[in-house]
Amino acid sequence: MSVKEKNKLRYLQRYLFQINTISANPIPFFMSIMEKYGSMVDAYFLKRFYLTTNPEVIRHIFQKNNKNYVKTNRTIDPVRDQIGNGLLTSEGDYWLKQRRSIQPGFHRKRLEDISVTMVNEINAYMDEVLDVYADQNETFVLDKEMMHLAYRLVSKSLFGSEVADEKLKMMDRVISEGQEYTVDLIRRPYLKFWLRLNGGFKKNQENKRVSQALIMDIINDRKKSSKPQNDLLQMLLETEYEDGSKMTDQQLLDESLVLYVAGHETTALALTWALYLISSHSDVEQQLHKSTLSQFSEKDPGFSDLRSMGYTTQVIDETMRMYPPAWLLDRKAIEDDEVGGYTINKNQDIFCFTYGMHRNPEYWENPDTFDPDRFSEENKKKHVPHAYMPFGAGPRLCIGNNFAMMEMQLILSMFSKRYRFEVLSDQNITVQPLITLRPGNGIKVKVHKR
Ligand code: HEM
Numbered sequence: 001m002s003v004k005e006k007n008k009l010r011y012l013q014r015y016l017f018q019i020n021t022i023s024a025n026p027i028p029f030f031m032s033i034m035e036k037y038g039s040m041v042d043a044y045f046l047k048r049f050y051l052t053t054n055p056e057v058i059r060h061i062f063q064k065n066n067k068n069y070v071k072t073n074r075t076i077d078p079v080r081d082q083i084g085n086g087l088l089t090s091e092g093d094y095w096l097k098q099r100r101s102i103q104p105g106f107h108r109k110r111l112e113d114i115s116v117t118m119v120n121e122i123n124a125y126m127d128e129v130l131d132v133y134a135d136q137n138e139t140f141v142l143d144k145e146m147m148h149l150a151y152r153l154v155s156k157s158l159f160g161s162e163v164a165d166e167k168l169k170m171m172d173r174v175i176s177e178g179q180e181y182t183v184d185l186i187r188r189p190y191l192k193f194w195l196r197l198n199g200g201f202k203k204n205q206e207n208k209r210v211s212q213a214l215i216m217d218i219i220n221d222r223k224k225s226s227k228p229q230n231d232l233l234q235m236l237l238e239t240e241y242e243d244g245s246k247m248t249d250q251q252l253l254d255e256s257l258v259l260y261v262a263g264h265e266t267t268a269l270a271l272t273w274a275l276y277l278i279s280s281h282s283d284v285e286q287q288l289h290k291s292t293l294s295q296f297s298e299k300d301p302g303f304s305d306l307r308s309m310g311y312t313t314q315v316i317d318e319t320m321r322m323y324p325p326a327w328l329l330d331r332k333a334i335e336d337d338e339v340g341g342y343t344i345n346k347n348q349d350i351f352c353f354t355y356g357m358h359r360n361p362e363y364w365e366n367p368d369t370f371d372p373d374r375f376s377e378e379n380k381k382k383h384v385p386h387a388y389m390p391f392g393a394g395p396r397l398c399i400g401n402n403f404a405m406m407e408m409q410l411i412l413s414m415f416s417k418r419y420r421f422e423v424l425s426d427q428n429i430t431v432q433p434l435i436t437l438r439p440g441n442g443i444k445v446k447v448h449k450r
Contacts, residue, residue, distance in 0.1 A: 025430075025431065025433060027431060030355075030356055031359070034360070040342055049349040049351060050344065052352055055357065055363070057340055057342070058393065063394035066396070069332065069334065069350075070332055070334060071089075071091070072331065079186075082178050082179075082182045082204075083257040086255045086259075087259075088261075098251075102235075102255065106399060106400070109230075111303065111402060113230040114157045114231065115302060117157055118410050119301070119302065122149075123414070125149050126415070130145075133446070134448055135449075140444070140447075141445075142439075142442070142444070143442055147176075147268040149271075150268035150271070151168075151172045153264075155260070158232040158263075163218055167214055167218075170214065171211055174211045175211050175261065177203075177204075179261065181200065187434065219237075219249065222237065266325040270323070270390075270404070272443060273323035276439075276443050277323075279422060281370055284370070289420075291311040295309070297417075300414065309413060313375070315372045317388075321358045321390070322359070322368075323437055325437055326392065326437075327354055327355040327437040330352070331352070333347065354389060354390070357387055357388075363384040364384075419448060419450065420450060423444075427443070427444055
C-alpha cells in the first residue's frame with residue numbers, strides 16, 4: 001500500500017471513529033461548537049442543520065411562529081410507527097383537535113384523585129422493594145428501579161386499580177422492549193434491513209400486537225363497567241369533541257399508548273438524576289430531609305400539600321436544569337423563515353439543545369454547580385426569560401407537566417422521610433443521550449433506612 005493510500009485509510013478511520021463517538025454521545029461535541037460559535041450555529045454533521053441554545057430563537061420556533069415547524073421525520077416516524085398517531089406523534093389540525101379536547105381532562109380534581117392512587121402505590125413500593133434492599137444492604141441499579149416505579153404509577157394512574165398486576169407487568173415488558181427497538185432504529189436507521197433478517201422486526205410486530213390487544217381489553221372492560229373511575233382512561237373515554245362525538249377505539253388506543261410511553265421514562269430519569277444529585281450533596285440531602293420531616297412527620301403528603309413543598313420543588317427544578325430528560329427537541333421548517341437575523345430554509349432541521357441552554361454560562365451562573373436555591377421564589381425573578389424549558393414550550397408544551405411534577409414531589413418527599421440513598425463511589429457516572437437523557441452505565445446505589 002502506498003503512503004498516500006495509507007494516509008487516506010487513516011483519515012477514513014479517524015473520520016469513522018469521530019462519527020461513532022459523536023453518535024454515541026453528541027453532547028460534548030454540541031457543547032464545544034456552541035462554546036466556539038455562539039448560541040445559534042449553522043452546523044453540518046452528515047447533513048446541514050441549525051443547533052441553538054438561544055432562548056429567543058427557541059421561543060420563536062416553539063411559540064411565536066410554531067405553525068411553521070413540525071417534528072422531524074427521522075425521530076417521529078419510528079415513534080409513530082411504534083405507538084400510533086397520538087398527541088405526541090400527530091401534527092397539524094388533527095393534533096390541535098386532540099390537544100384541545102384532551103387538555104381539559106387534566107384538571108385539578110382528576111389530579112387530586114390520582115395523587116391518592118400514587119401515594120398508595122409509592123407506599124407499597126417502599127414496603128415491597130426499597131425496605132427489602134435496605135434490610136439486606138443490597139446494591140441495586142437506581143435508574144432501573146425508578147423505571148419500574150414510574151411504570152407502576154403511570155399504569156395505575158391510567159388504568160386504575162382493577163387491572164390485574166399480571167396484565168400490567170406483561171404490558172411493561174412488551175412496551176419497554178418496543179421502546180428499546182424504536183430507540184435503536186432512530187440511532188442506527190441502517191439496522192432496519194438487519195432487523196428484518198435477524199427476527200427483531202417480527203418480534204417487535206408481535207410485541208405491538210400484544211400491547212394493543214391488552215389495552216383494547218382494558219378499554220372494552222371499562223366500557224362495560226358501571227363502576228365510576230377517575231383515572232386517565234376515564235378522562236379519554238369522557239373526552240368530547242366540539243360536535244359532541246367521542247373518540248373511536250383506535251383513538252383511545254393511540255392516546256392511551258402515548259400517555260403510557262411519554263408518561264414514565266422522562267419522570268423516571270428526572271427522579272434518578274435527582275436522587276443521584278441529592279445523595280452527592282449532603283447539605284441538600286439534609287435540608288430536604290428536614291423540610292419533609294417538618295411537614296410530614298405524622299402523615300403522608302397529599303395533593304393539598306404540593307404548593308407548600310417549596311424546597312422539594314426547587315430540588316426537582318434544579319435537577320431538570322442540569323439533566324433535562326428531554327435534552328434535545330427537534331423541528332423542521334415548513335417554509336423559509338427568519339429569526340434574529342438568521343435565515344432558516346424550508347425543510348431545514350433545527351435542534352433546540354435544551355441541555356446546552358440549561359448549562360450556558362450566559363444564562364446561568366456556575367452552570368455546572370447543583371444549587372436548588374436558584375429556584376427560590378426570590379432567585380427565579382432573576383432568571384433570563386425562557387432559558388429554562390424542561391417541559392418544552394408553546395402549544396406543544398408537555399401535557400403531563402403537572403402530573404409529572406406531582407409524581408416527583410410525592411416520591412421525593414416520601415423517600416426522603418424514610419431513606420437516605422448512597423451512590424457507590426467506585427463508578428464513573430456518565431450521560432447517555434438517546435431520545436431521553438439516561439445514565440450511561442446505570443447508577444449503582446444502596447439505600448439506608450433513617
Ligand atoms: C419529568 C417528566 C417529563 C418531562 C421532562 C417531559 C417533557 C416533555 C417535553 C419536552 C415535551 C415536548 C416535546 C416537543 O415539543 O417536541 C413533552 C410532550 C408531551 N408529554 Fe411530557 N414530559 C414529562 C412527563 C410526562 C407525563 C407524566 C406525561 C403523561 C402523563 C407526558 C405526556 C406528554 C405528551 C402526551 C406530550 C405531547 C404533547 C403534545 O405535543 O401535545 N409527559 N413532554
